[in-house]
Amino acid sequence: MDDLVGQYFEAAVAHLRRVREEEAGSIDRAAALLADAVEQGRRIFTFGAGHSSLAAQDVVYRAGGLVVINLLNVPGMTGVNVMPAQLGSALERVSGLATATLDLTPATSGDLLFVISLSGRQVMPVELAAHARTRGMHVVGVTSLAYPGQVTSKHPSGTFLKDHCDVVLDSKIAVGDHELSHPGAETGFGSVSTIVTSALMQSVVASAVGKLADRALRGEGSTPPLFRSGNVDGGTDWNAKLMAENADRIYYTF
Amino acid sequence: MDDLVGQYFEAAVAHLRRVREEEAGSIDRAAALLADAVEQGRRIFTFGAGHSSLAAQDVVYRAGGLVVINLLNVPGMTGVNVMPAQLGSALERVSGLATATLDLTPATSGDLLFVISLSGRQVMPVELAAHARTRGMHVVGVTSLAYPGQVTSKHPSGTFLKDHCDVVLDSKIAVGDHELSHPGAETGFGSVSTIVTSALMQSVVASAVGKLADRALRGEGSTPPLFRSGNVDGGTDWNAKLMAENADRIYYTF
Numbered sequence: 001m002d003d004l005v006g007q008y009f010e011a012a013v014a015h016l017r018r019v020r021e022e023e024a025g026s027i028d029r030a031a032a033l034l035a036d037a038v039e040q041g042r043r044i045f046t047f048g049a050g051h052s053s054l055a056a057q058d059v060v061y062r063a064g065g066l067v068v069i070n071l072l073n074v075p076g077m078t079g080v081n082v083m084p085a086q087l088g089s090a091l092e093r094v095s096g097l098a099t100a101t102l103d104l105t106p107a108t109s110g111d112l113l114f115v116i117s118l119s120g121r122q123v124m125p126v127e128l129a130a131h132a133r134t135r136g137m138h139v140v141g142v143t144s145l146a147y148p149g150q151v152t153s154k155h156p157s158g159t160f161l162k163d164h165c166d167v168v169l170d171s172k173i174a175v176g177d178h179e180l181s182h183p184g185a186e187t188g189f190g191s192v193s194t195i196v197t198s199a200l201m202q203s204v205v206a207s208a209v210g211k212l213a214d215r216a217l218r219g220e221g222s223t224p225p226l227f228r229s230g231n232v233d234g235g236t237d238w239n240a241k242l243m244a245e246n247a248d249r250i251y252y253t254f
Numbered sequence: 255m256d257d258l259v260g261q262y263f264e265a266a267v268a269h270l271r272r273v274r275e276e277e278a279g280s281i282d283r284a285a286a287l288l289a290d291a292v293e294q295g296r297r298i299f300t301f302g303a304g305h306s307s308l309a310a311q312d313v314v315y316r317a318g319g320l321v322v323i324n325l326l327n328v329p330g331m332t333g334v335n336v337m338p339a340q341l342g343s344a345l346e347r348v349s350g351l352a353t354a355t356l357d358l359t360p361a362t363s364g365d366l367l368f369v370i371s372l373s374g375r376q377v378m379p380v381e382l383a384a385h386a387r388t389r390g391m392h393v394v395g396v397t398s399l400a401y402p403g404q405v406t407s408k409h410p411s412g413t414f415l416k417d418h419c420d421v422v423l424d425s426k427i428a429v430g431d432h433e434l435s436h437p438g439a440e441t442g443f444g445s446v447s448t449i450v451t452s453a454l455m456q457s458v459v460a461s462a463v464g465k466l467a468d469r470a471l472r473g474e475g476s477t478p479p480l481f482r483s484g485n486v487d488g489g490t491d492w493n494a495k496l497m498a499e500n501a502d503r504i505y506y507t508f
Contacts, residue, residue, distance in 0.1 A: 017263070020260065231430065
């Protein structure tokens with residue numbers, strides 16, 4: 001047998017190297033939007049449906065992450081914990097869900113929304129990004145630009161997520177999302193999309209933290225509001241203090 | 255400012271290279287358990303709490319993934335979508351939740367459970383793994399062995415997840431889970447744990463698929479039951495057929 005494990009890790013590393021190289025400008029622009037939103041007291045949300053929710057949740061309520069990032073929590077779409085599982089995919093095709101969801105948040109002009117969608121072609125992410133922009137929000141999309149050339153949009157407009165964003169982070173994941181094959185398997189396997197998408201989101205947060213920390217050192221702003229690990233002494237008290245200080249734009253606690 | 259984005263990606267790549275090198279044997283042993291469970295018609299579950307749920311969900315109901323992997327879905331613990339968010343962490347400390355949850359599944363002797371926990375020290379993952387073993391299940395733990403030497407267990411026994419596993423996959427994430435620092439930031443930031451943990455889970459699945467495909471080519475077994483992408487023609491019909499064929503051990507659909 002070929003070394004499938006080795007091939008898998010090499011594929012993951014190659015993807016990370018490629019997005020680091022080719023998406024550096026987009027990461028910096030997204031980080032600038034995020035740093036400004038944190039500094040200006042804006043509301044910040046992240047959204048993804050199904051597996052695309054995993055990278056969205058990776059930067060929420062996270063040790064070393066920004067306290068002020070909220071999950072846009074749409075029932076049935078946060079991960080693959082809905083029963084039946086097919087309902088998650090079905091909800092992505094329902095028109096009206098994005099507007100209903102966003103309109104129930106206090107998000108307004110100048111606030112920031114991250115929308116993650118691997119294909120960028122389903123109704124939910126397209127409607128959500130488009131509606132957010134009509135409300136004056138800034139939108140960062142994390143999606144693969146390999147899809148628009150090879151599959152059709154499921155949105156009536158024929159547009160993709162990428163068409164409704166201020167900044168697009170291209171994950172460059174190939175259509176089908178598999179890196180491996182084997183003559184004894186009837187389909188490809190070995191997805192790296194969560195790894196690459198999580199890296200893009202985490203690197204945007206890291207860069208934004210750097211920008212805010214730079215300004216703080218120059219006396220031009222506050223230090224970035226970062227969660228500490230619950231495994232570190234005093235971490236829980238620190239986190240409670242930061243959540244209290246930012247309570248007006250945190251929606252995941254009382 | 256230093257190149258935090260570059261540092262982040264280098265840290266992610268270095269971690270992936272390290273686990274590929276040092277965990278190859280454990281990945282192979284976990285994959286052997288998974289391949290045997292698939293072939294023998296066993297039930298297969300994955301569990302993680304909070305952010306550790308993200309890598310668990312990454313291999314469930316996934317294009318290119320095995321149809322027969324189920325999420326052990328504990329309300330409030332699948333990701334960070336519970337309100338208030340602190341409830342997720344609190345539930346990890348509740349004794350009795352693991353046994354109640356597992357006892358309501360049909361899992362029995364010879365079935366397989368993956369338990370993901372970064373620190374491996376909370377009550378829930380320790381109880382879950384220990385209880386699964388008393389039921390005769392095989393347990394694969396994905397955890398960082400950096401924690402047991404530096405923090406104390408929250409379980410009354412003083413044991414960690416690693417102490418209740420047939421195979422341990424060591425993510426080697428340092429205590430605190432951050433790779434970056436900045437003189438203007440009051441705590442470290444830049445987590446790679448989702449990237450590394452997802453890679454470990456995906457590589458185990460890939461290796462198991464390879465083992466099953468090898469056997470199929472030799473005429474010693476069936477081809478591995480893999481989901482196709484919904485973006486590929488006929489993918490949905492193919493997936494429905496596989497889910498029907500494996501309905502007796504799938505718990506995420508009607």
